[in-house]
Amino acid sequence: MANPYRLPRTVLPRRYTLTLTPDLVAATFTGAVDIEVDVGEATLDVVLNAVELEIEAAWVTVGATGHDAVVTLDPDTERVTLTLAEPIPAGPAVVSLRYRGTLNDKLRGFYRSTFTDDAGVERVIATTQFEATDARRAFPCWDEPDLKARFTIALEIDDDLHAVSNGTIVADEVLDGQRRVRFAETMTMSTYLVAFIVGPLDVTEPLVVAGIPLRVFCPPGKLHLTDFGLEVAEYSLTYLADYFDLPYPGDSMDLIAIPDFAFGAMENLGCVTFRETLLLVDPDHATRGELQNIVDVIAHELAHMWFGDLVTMRWWNGIWLNEAFATFMELKVTDAFRPEWDRWASFGLARSTAFDTDALHATRPIEYPVVSPADAEGMFDVLTYEKGAAVVRMLEQYLGEDDFRAGIRKYMANHQYDNTETTDLWDAIEEATGEPVRRIMDSWIFQGGHPIVSIQASDDGRVLHVAQERFQYLRDEHDDTRWAIPLQLRYALESGEVATAIALLDDETLDIELPGPVAWVVANADGHGFYRVRTSARLRAALVAEAQTMLSDVERYGLVDDTWASVLAGTTTVEDFLTLADGFRQEPDVSVWRRLLGGLEQIDRLVDGDARASFQGRVRALVGPALERIGWEERAGDTDRDHELRGALIGAMANLGADPDARARAAELFRQICADSKSVEANVAAAVVRVTAATAGPAEIDAILEKFRDSDTPQEEVRFLYALAEVRDPVQMARVLDLAMTPAVRTQNAPFLVGSCIANRDNGAQAWKLVHERWDEMNERFPSNSIVRMLSGIRSVSDPALAADIEAFTAEHPVPQAKQILLQHLERMRVSVRLREREAPRLRSVP
Ligand code: BES
Numbered sequence: 039m040a041n042p043y044r045l046p047r048t049v050l051p052r053r054y055t056l057t058l059t060p061d062l063v064a065a066t067f068t069g070a071v072d073i074e075v076d077v078g079e080a081t082l083d084v085v086l087n088a089v090e091l092e093i094e095a096a097w098v099t100v101g102a103t104g105h106d107a108v109v110t111l112d113p114d115t116e117r118v119t120l121t122l123a124e125p126i127p128a129g130p131a132v133v134s135l136r137y138r139g140t141l142n143d144k145l146r147g148f149y150r151s152t153f154t155d156d157a158g159v160e161r162v163i164a165t166t167q168f169e170a171t172d173a174r175r176a177f178p179c180w181d182e183p184d185l186k187a188r189f190t191i192a193l194e195i196d197d198d199l200h201a202v203s204n205g206t207i208v209a210d211e212v213l214d215g216q217r218r219v220r221f222a223e224t225m226t227m228s229t230y231l232v233a234f235i236v237g238p239l240d241v242t243e244p245l246v247v248a249g250i251p252l253r254v255f256c257p258p259g260k261l262h263l264t265d266f267g268l269e270v271a272e273y274s275l276t277y278l279a280d281y282f283d284l285p286y287p288g289d290s291m292d293l294i295a296i297p298d299f300a301f302g303a304m305e306n307l308g309c310v311t312f313r314e315t316l317l318l319v320d321p322d323h324a325t326r327g328e329l330q331n332i333v334d335v336i337a338h339e340l341a342h343m344w345f346g347d348l349v350t351m352r353w354w355n356g357i358w359l360n361e362a363f364a365t366f367m368e369l370k371v372t373d374a375f376r377p378e379w380d381r382w383a384s385f386g387l388a389r390s391t392a393f394d395t396d397a398l399h400a401t402r403p404i405e406y407p408v409v410s411p412a413d414a415e416g417m418f419d420v421l422t423y424e425k426g427a428a429v430v431r432m433l434e435q436y437l438g439e440d441d442f443r444a445g446i447r448k449y450m451a452n453h454q455y456d457n458t459e460t461t462d463l464w465d466a467i468e469e470a471t472g473e474p475v476r477r478i479m480d481s482w483i484f485q486g487g488h489p490i491v492s493i494q495a496s497d498d499g500r501v502l503h504v505a506q507e508r509f510q511y512l513r514d515e516h517d518d519t520r521w522a523i524p525l526q527l528r529y530a531l532e533s534g535e536v537a538t539a540i541a542l543l544d545d546e547t548l549d550i551e552l553p554g555p556v557a558w559v560v561a562n563a564d565g566h567g568f569y570r571v572r573t574s575a576r577l578r579a580a581l582v583a584e585a586q587t588m589l590s591d592v593e594r595y596g597l598v599d600d601t602w603a604s605v606l607a608g609t610t611t612v613e614d615f616l617t618l619a620d621g622f623r624q625e626p627d628v629s630v631w632r633r634l635l636g637g638l639e640q641i642d643r644l645v646d647g648d649a650r651a652s653f654q655g656r657v658r659a660l661v662g663p664a665l666e667r668i669g670w671e672e673r674a675g676d677t678d679r680d681h682e683l684r685g686a687l688i689g690a691m692a693n694l695g696a697d698p699d700a701r702a703r704a705a706e707l708f709r710q711i712c713a714d715s716k717s718v719e720a721n722v723a724a725a726v727v728r729v730t731a732a733t734a735g736p737a738e739i740d741a742i743l744e745k746f747r748d749s750d751t752p753q754e755e756v757r758f759l760y761a762l763a764e765v766r767d768p769v770q771m772a773r774v775l776d777l778a779m780t781p782a783v784r785t786q787n788a789p790f791l792v793g794s795c796i797a798n799r800d801n802g803a804q805a806w807k808l809v810h811e812r813w814d815e816m817n818e819r820f821p822s823n824s825i826v827r828m829l830s831g832i833r834s835v836s837d838p839a840l841a842a843d844i845e846a847f848t849a850e851h852p853v854p855q856a857k858q859i860l861l862q863h864l865e866r867m868r869v870s871v872r873l874r875e876r877e878a879p880r881l882r883s884v885p
């Protein structure tokens with residue numbers, strides 16, 4: 039094995055006994071680890087992972103005899119080598135290390151999270167985040183996913199604190215001035231799933247679900263925000279145990295809200311950690327989107343308890359499947375939990391973000407070889423999560439939900455407590471269904487990009503000519519990539535009869551014969567396919583005419599989304615998109631609206647002066663009637679999606695449409711919110727805050743900042759914070775950007791705020807200047823994974839001068855942990871610049 043990041047397999051861990059003693063005030067910890075190992079053949083050295091740990095003693099015990107070891111650390115490969123004076127023999131041994139470390143502020147490894155308590159005192163929580171390769175920052179270990187072992191963890195803590203880890207507490211002993219809390223031994227699992235948390239926390243009473251005690255931990259004073267999370271967790275555990283046909287593999291389930299958290303949440307076995315916004319909520323005062331995020335995330339992490347924790351990828355190249363499958367399951371659970379949310383329709387929006395990156399030359403195959411930890415870090419993106427989940431969904435729908443699930447159950451039963459390759463899953467499903475699953479899926483995961491399927495009818499309308507080619511925004515002359523496409527069509531004959539057809543489009547073309555002349559055809563029925571669609575002008579006109587009567591929400595969404603993609607590719611004009619949009623005045627679905635409004639927002643960036651005024655008039659003509667229909671006030675019988683739609687339309691009317699009445703009404707509601715946040719329905723309130731921020735002067739910014747500081751819930755806090763990215767007044771934007779770099783904004787949030795400011799239509803250049811000037815400081819302070827997310831703001835930059843500056847700066851300031859994602863952002867920015875070049879002159883001449 040030439041890979042310097044892979045450990046030798048001579049010595050393998052079986053059981054870790056780990057004691058940690060954190061000092062929350064000094065931000066340090068000491069650790070003691072004894073690892074029962076199997077020595078495969080006699081060896082002079084033992085190699086494992088450790089980084090940024092100070093090792094004070096190390097020895098290996100064989101039988102009753104301890105052998106002292108010389109310790110060598112290699113910071114580059116993050117390894118420690120223990121060298122013995124004479125070889126230890128094959129057989130069992132115990133490797134022991136005593137060490138110290140720092141509770142860092144980088145939100146990885148064993149780190150420090152802080153909050154201010156009611157008395158105004160800063161309190162500290164010591165907590166962990168190990169995926170992908172940071173367990174080695176907390177204890178020396180064989181830190182690779184296939185080197186599974188059991189863990190017995192003990193924490194030595196102050197009396198007034200709580201300790202949480204993967205298992206239940208089996209002993210709580212008094213030490214002088216402290217306590218030692220010991221946890222039950224875990225199942226056999228990977229190091230990246232170990233977790234421990236110590237701090238001043240509140241905890242709910244356990245809710246027993248199928249024998250498993252379920253609890254939520256949170257910073258003090260937030261217990262009233264835990265009910266919804268508990269309900270979702272209970273529902274998810276029940277759903278998932280049934281789906282996988284296996285009981286939950288742990289002995290307890292704790293969900294912990296952490297004030298500083300680099301990711302959204304983390305699937306540590308039985309000890310799942312979350313950002314506060316994704317766990318703690320008052321459901322009566324949250325937007326539908328905020329609630330959906332919470333259900334999604336809890337379901338996602340709990341799905342990992344089986345898919346990921348119990349059955350684990352052999353190496354990090356398999357991380358995409360881990361995440362894609364958990365995302366797929368999250369959608370299924372959320373859809374079952376709240377059918378009226380129509381989760382698969384809103385997944386269209388997420389799928390679009392994957393299309394949007396996958397249409398670039400700089401896209402990547404979903405699965406690729408992973409050598410270093412940085413390679414694995416680069417895998418956490420929309421292609422892994424959204425494209426990955428979309429292709430799994432496409433497969434499920436092609437095979438049928440029951441047959442697909444039979445394959446999953448077989449896979450889980452065969453591989454529990456073990457590690458797998460991606461192909462093991464396809465093989466299990468292939469065995470259960472008899473379909474060529476591996477061939478189909480290989481074409482989607484080992485090559486980047488996706489196809490556009492074009493459909494034409496023969497002259498007599500009785501044959502559909504179907505063809506595939508690669509879809510790209512900036513097109514190559516030649517690209518002969520082909521996919522095995524599970525096609526699902528729905529069509530109507532001129533006779534009025536509607537039928538569906540399923541076919542595997544393996545080759546470049548396929549002819550489908552119909553029983554009569556075709557009237558219209560939906561080439562991606564129910565929108566499950568990960569492909570774009572283009573139909574002949576005649577078929578398209580027929581489809582557009584039927585959109586509001588014959589197409590489902592997801593299908594109308596696809597029609598709009600495919601059209602917008604063709605605008606970006608330069609094959610359709612903005613004017614044609616606007617004409618299509620005009621036909622959606624009666625549109626009832628919020629996801630379809632969001633897609634329309636997303637396109638309109640991009641168009642708004644291309645117009646100025648009279649052209650902008652004329653565009654705003656068009657927006658009002660489209661949005662106005664819809665807003666009038668749904669009204670500003672809650673109506674009896676409104677669904678959650680009605681509430682969401684109302685918020686979206688208010689925002690669009692006031693911001694994109696610049697409608698004076700809507701702005702005045704929003705200003706009035708903002709005053710109500712300032713007096714009492716709860717007096718305005720959450721979806722409307724969220725829209726109103728953004729509208730206010732957009733037009734804000736100093737007084738409104740003061741008011742938003744005050745609400746941000748004094749917010750009642752985590753959702754409200756970020757609602758006020760992120761709204762600041764909408765500010766149009768440059769002087770106020772300067773205040774926002776200054777604020778982002780102060781401790782008032784947590785480092786887990788600041789990169790997202792700055793990123794949205796870069797995407798601000800009027801002040802993007804100012805925000806970019808901040809990145810330029812304070813790049814080193816940002817890299818020092820912000821979590822490593824968040825830097826490239828901050829840079830995603832450049833994707834919508836279309837000003838050529840700013841784009842040139844961004845190109846030059848990023849050429850000299852690489853992001854080694856996410857090289858490919860940065861290349862994608864840059865290419866996507868070029869797509870925006872080209873769009874402006876093509877369209878701005880045309881739009882300027884609009885009357
Ligand atoms: N395993 C991931 C968290 C993670 C991501 C750890 C990247 C290390 C590197 C977790 O299951 C996850 O996917 N979290 C998501 C939220 C989820 C609902 C999409 C996240 O953190 O964004």
Ligand code: ZN
Pocket residue numbers: 305338339342360361364
């Ligand atoms: Zn995940």
